[in-house]
Amino acid sequence: MDKPAVSFIVQSDPPDEYGRALYAVCRSILRALLDQLGKDELEIIQSNRDEVSLKQLAYVARLDRDKGMRGDGFEWAVHEALMGQENRVSDLVGRAMNRASKHIGASAVPSSVMFGYERAKHLGFMDAVVDEAGTDARLLPDGRGRPFQFGPWVRAAAAGPESTLLQGTRIEQIWKTDLFVTDAVGERYLAATVKSQWRQLEGGKGLRLAIVPEAKDLRSGVSFNKKTGLWMVALPDPDGFMGLFNDAYSAIAETIYSLGKHTQSKYWSKPSAKAQKIQDQLVKAANASVLEIEDALNDAAQQNLVSIRQQLVSVQAPPWLHLGKAAPKILAPKPRFDRID
Structure with a gap:
């Protein structure tokens, strides 16, 4: 029996800008949750990663922010x-790149390659990272001297703090990188660390940028942090990207609480009315696979409409994220998301 086709409600008009962006950020957070699943979790739910349903994910997802759910979701969303040239993020990151390197122009439009040495265990991850950067890519560390060829040194960074090849170099601690960012030319890369709490930042040889949320003791914008030696991007909250991320995160968290039967969150952290509409639709799609829901959220974001001023383009998940396609298909109705008015 064939699996029912998955589709979203087709809309003749785009949702408002905030609603559209909510769909896109919810997709990023779900993708991070799927990325988090390890061998033990997959054995518990007896499923391949690419067949995990939203309900199964809810049973094993980590909700405690100390265990990384929020931080990983923030990293994927950034x-x-x-990658989608969302100017709530790209404008500030482009400014920071220009200040960190004279080789990157003031009007740089940044893009990103995801790293994280703990992901190197995924089959095909390092090949995907190096291939995405290209053979002409170079790493720009701080100080004088020639840049480092991207491929060989990033492969060395995959070994983490135990890497002997990095010791004594100007990029000795590049294994701490979360994202490698570059401009439209795509030949010069800066290593960036991404943290959901700016006080958790750590500097290191080879790191150039930090991307964090605004806080009561940290104003939004671009600044240089002398303690870490990093150019720091603080994303605005609540009227910028962080307000959007927090709302989407709340919607996903409430969905996980409900489907996974976890202890409910605090009443003051509830999602907005628009985010609650997404939450309600996610709950109804509990038995659909997370991959189907990702695709459906992409569709709902209406990302190909030229009338949308800011576009979060569809970002394909890397091949190392969704592994194992031999298990039997799980029958479930395709999720559909209604327009947010």
């Missing part, structure tokens, strides 16, 4: 916002 990465995909840069």
